Amino acid sequence: MSSFWKKGLSTINSQLLASRNLRLALIGCGKIADQHLHAIHRIANCEVVAVCDRELLMAKQLAERFGIPESFSAVEEMLGLVKPDVVHITTPPQSHYLVGKQCLEAGSHVYLEKPFTITAPEAESLVEMADRRNLKLAAGHNLQFTPEMIEMRRLVKSGFLGGKPIHLESFFSYDLGDETYARALLGNRNHWVRQLPGQLLHNLLSHGIAKLAEFLDDDLTEIEVFADQSPLLRELGEQEIVDELRVLIRDKAGTSAFYCFSTQIKGLNELRAHGPSGSIVVDHSSGSLIRKPNRSYKSYLTYFIPPLVSAREHFRNAGMNIINFGRRKLYQDFGMKELIERFYNSLRSTNPPPIPYREILLTARIMEEIFDRIYPERIQKSEITGSRSEVRPATGGFAVANASDRAALARRYSGQ
Amino acid sequence: MTAEYFSRSDRILVTGSSGFIGTKVVEILLEYGFSNLRCFVRPSSQLARLQKTIARFDNRSNVELVAGDLLSRNDCQKATEGISLIYHLAAGIEKSFAGAFMNSALATCNLLNAFLERGQPKRFVNVSSFAVYSNLSLKRGALLDETSPLEDASQERFDAYGFGKLKQEELVRQYGSGRGVPYVIVRPGAVFGPGKRELSGRIGINTFGFFIHLGGSNQLPLTFVDNCAEAIILAGLKPGVDGETFNIVDDDLITSKQLLTAYKSVAGHFFSIRVPYPVAYGFSWAWEKYSHWSKGQLPPVFNRRRCSAEWKGSRFSNEKIRQQLGWRPRVPMTQAMAHFLAQFESNRG
Numbered sequence: 001m002s003s004f005w006k007k008g009l010s011t012i013n014s015q016l017l018a019s020r021n022l023r024l025a026l027i028g029c030g031k032i033a034d035q036h037l038h039a040i041h042r043i044a045n046c047e048v049v050a051v052c053d054r055e056l057l058m059a060k061q062l063a064e065r066f067g068i069p070e071s072f073s074a075v076e077e078m079l080g081l082v083k084p085d086v087v088h089i090t091t092p093p094q095s096h097y098l099v100g101k102q103c104l105e106a107g108s109h110v111y112l113e114k115p116f117t118i119t120a121p122e123a124e125s126l127v128e129m130a131d132r133r134n135l136k137l138a139a140g141h142n143l144q145f146t147p148e149m150i151e152m153r154r155l156v157k158s159g160f161l162g163g164k165p166i167h168l169e170s171f172f173s174y175d176l177g178d179e180t181y182a183r184a185l186l187g188n189r190n191h192w193v194r195q196l197p198g199q200l201l202h203n204l205l206s207h208g209i210a211k212l213a214e215f216l217d218d219d220l221t222e223i224e225v226f227a228d229q230s231p232l233l234r235e236l237g238e239q240e241i242v243d244e245l246r247v248l249i250r251d252k253a254g255t256s257a258f259y260c261f262s263t264q265i266k267g268l269n270e271l272r273a274h275g276p277s278g279s280i281v282v283d284h285s286s287g288s289l290i291r292k293p294n295r296s297y298k299s300y301l302t303y304f305i306p307p308l309v310s311a312r313e314h315f316r317n318a319g320m321n322i323i324n325f326g327r328r329k330l331y332q333d334f335g336m337k338e339l340i341e342r343f344y345n346s347l348r349s350t351n352p353p354p355i356p357y358r359e360i361l362l363t364a365r366i367m368e369e370i371f372d373r374i375y376p377e378r379i380q381k382s383e384i385t386g387s388r389s390e391v392r393p394a395t396g397g398f399a400v401a402n403a404s405d406r407a408a409l410a411r412r413y414s415g416q
Numbered sequence: 417m418t419a420e421y422f423s424r425s426d427r428i429l430v431t432g433s434s435g436f437i438g439t440k441v442v443e444i445l446l447e448y449g450f451s452n453l454r455c456f457v458r459p460s461s462q463l464a465r466l467q468k469t470i471a472r473f474d475n476r477s478n479v480e481l482v483a484g485d486l487l488s489r490n491d492c493q494k495a496t497e498g499i500s501l502i503y504h505l506a507a508g509i510e511k512s513f514a515g516a517f518m519n520s521a522l523a524t525c526n527l528l529n530a531f532l533e534r535g536q537p538k539r540f541v542n543v544s545s546f547a548v549y550s551n552l553s554l555k556r557g558a559l560l561d562e563t564s565p566l567e568d569a570s571q572e573r574f575d576a577y578g579f580g581k582l583k584q585e586e587l588v589r590q591y592g593s594g595r596g597v598p599y600v601i602v603r604p605g606a607v608f609g610p611g612k613r614e615l616s617g618r619i620g621i622n623t624f625g626f627f628i629h630l631g632g633s634n635q636l637p638l639t640f641v642d643n644c645a646e647a648i649i650l651a652g653l654k655p656g657v658d659g660e661t662f663n664i665v666d667d668d669l670i671t672s673k674q675l676l677t678a679y680k681s682v683a684g685h686f687f688s689i690r691v692p693y694p695v696a697y698g699f700s701w702a703w704e705k706y707s708h709w710s711k712g713q714l715p716p717v718f719n720r721r722r723c724s725a726e727w728k729g730s731r732f733s734n735e736k737i738r739q740q741l742g743w744r745p746r747v748p749m750t751q752a753m754a755h756f757l758a759q760f761e762s763n764r765g
């Protein structure tokens with residue numbers, strides 16, 4: 001089909017969707033499904049018409065609790081009978097690619113929970129298929145749309161950093177102390193998280209990596225990976241799962257990025273972006289954004305003014321959060337609601353989806369590269385479609401390449 | 417103690433057998449001389465207590481420990497192979513509704529299907545909870561027994577555990593009426609004993625750095641772990657009670673205030689503040705309204721249904737279980753309390 005006809009068809013489809021309620025369906029009725037439905041209930045002009053889970057009982061309990069008319073156990077049957085405009089896929093990640101493909105083939109737009117797919121080629125394949133069929137995709141990187149991240153994006157666009165970020169840092173901590181999760185995960189080798197090529201990290205890395213991918217070029221020249229186990233996992237005798245990760249990345253344009261995932265540090269969930277004339281710190285844990293202009297002051301004023309400026313920033317954040325609480329906007333899943341609403345709005349217009357495909361694909365590539373360094377055997381086994389993508393070295397190779405290097409770095413990192 | 421319909425050569429499955437009540441059920445079954453046991457445990461379960469218990473008995477050679485996941489149909493089939501009687505104690509302690517449903521109802525569904533396919537079903541004893549009752553329409557101090565209304569809005573009550581247990585009961589009844597599975601449902605009250613140090617939520621909640629005492633002079637539906645385990649066992653062995661439901665509470669029940677005072681005397685003094693029921697109800701009402709108005713900006717952790725169920729105060733009876741199962745608490749309340757409190761003795765200066 002020529003691009004002219006494709007564009008015309010897309011416009012007609014968008015206008016059709018804008019003229020009526022969006023008909024939504026959800027596949028995968030586990031824990032995260034509740035969050036999706038709560039977020040959708042906050043959005044106007046849409047209705048959830050069906051839910052599906054391979055365990056019909058799971059689909060029925062969700063339908064009953066949320067007043068959804070139809071429940072199914074077979075994806076194909078649901079797509080054929082209900083013909084939803086949008087499908088939210090909240091199944092374990094291993095099935096994202098195949099279920100996503102089925103939905104696109106049935107003509108539905110797709111919102112896929114994170115991680116988008118297991119491998120980068122699967123992500124590329126879905127994006128290509130959606131494009132070919134004039135359909136749209138969203139990845140569940142909902143932390144990209146919290147109030148503080150939206151404000152950060154506005155500041156970067158307005159030139160606060162003084163240009164493109166020179167260096168980025170993304171921190172994500174995860175508390176394994178959640179006994180239910182940790183025991184289920186550690187004790188059950190068949191747990192779906194353990195079946196992922198990147199194990200625990202595969203399920204948790206997307207949010208933090210997606211924040212970096214937003215500002216990095218597609219051409220990455222270097223990735224260094226430091227991975228290890230926390231003392232808690234060692235004490236529990238865990239053999240496979242890695243839960244401490246540090247990654248250094250550099251792109252062709254020279255932007256560098258640092259990623260830290262830890263189960264030992266508590267409550268750290270931040271993005272730091274440093275530019276030529278300013279820095280921004282986004283702290284998800286406190287829902288705040290700190291602006292730090294790179295400005296010098298004469299003499300001792302450099303010890304007095306900047307702390308006061310920082311104090312003003314913290315007061316401003318506290319004030320904003322209080323106002324947002326009063327306005328009922330400080331709810332936990334604001335980011336998810338915002339992302340879903342923006343995605344639906346993009347379907348009703350010719351606007352692109354809220355998360356550029358470039359970012360989704362780059363996130364998938366970076367994650368795959370990280371897991372390849374940590375679990376090379378598992379990654380080889382996980383190849384489902386096509387050849388694996390690789391970070392393309394522009395000026396040289398990677399700093400960390402083989403197992404002995406990794407072992408040495410792990411020892412260095414763990415202080416042995 | 418062997419029932420007419422049940423012989424000692426029949427094989428018994430106990431799910432959740434490494435848990436607080438499950439271990440005691442295994443112990444009393446062995447004590448009764450039922451040694452043809454299969455103990456089903458999660459792969460992540462701590463087995464030391466169960467293994468130590470089993471090791472005390474000479475007739476332990478036929479006791480099997482099988483690790484598995486009730487969400488796996490294969491594991492359920494392995495667990496129920498040749499089984500005649502199931503004591504289903506495994507419970508999903510999950511905060512999410514989907515998780516609670518999955519680990520309670522879906523797991524039970526898998527177990528029942530496997531029981532029908534691989535077992536020789538004589539009885540399925542489903543261990544439920546007092547969390548299934550709604551107290552909303554009952555007056556303060558009214559009798560809460562097996563005929564009392566069940567919760568019909570678990571989501572409003574924000575009680576995922578209760579929701580899972582209600583759905584589990586529904587499913588067991590469906591399998592009873594539709595597939596002919598002989599079943600008995602037991603609903604233990606607040607189970608206490610050595611090995612469980614936490615206070616029941618019916619007494620109050622520990623939050624904002626101090627203890628809010630909400631139970632006051634309410635009677636507590638207590639059952640000592642040994643008494644509870646024996647009641648569960650009898651529900652499996654007694655003929656002619658298929659399809660019945662039994663509440664399990666001990667005799668001589670004490671009040672929330674009495675238990676808190678005794679607890680403080682051995683566990684060490686801590687600051688607690690008494691909140692009368694009308695105040696708790698008003699606070700819960702306001703919280704619930706705000707939660708609704710703000711579309712869940714604050715989740716409805718306090719609400720009228722929960723407040724009624726936990727702190728309104730009821731009277732409890734064990735009349736039915738005494739009459740139909742012939743159960744009597746083997747440990748009197750004073751002795752049970754002494755055993756419970758003894759675990760805190762080391763805390764005393």
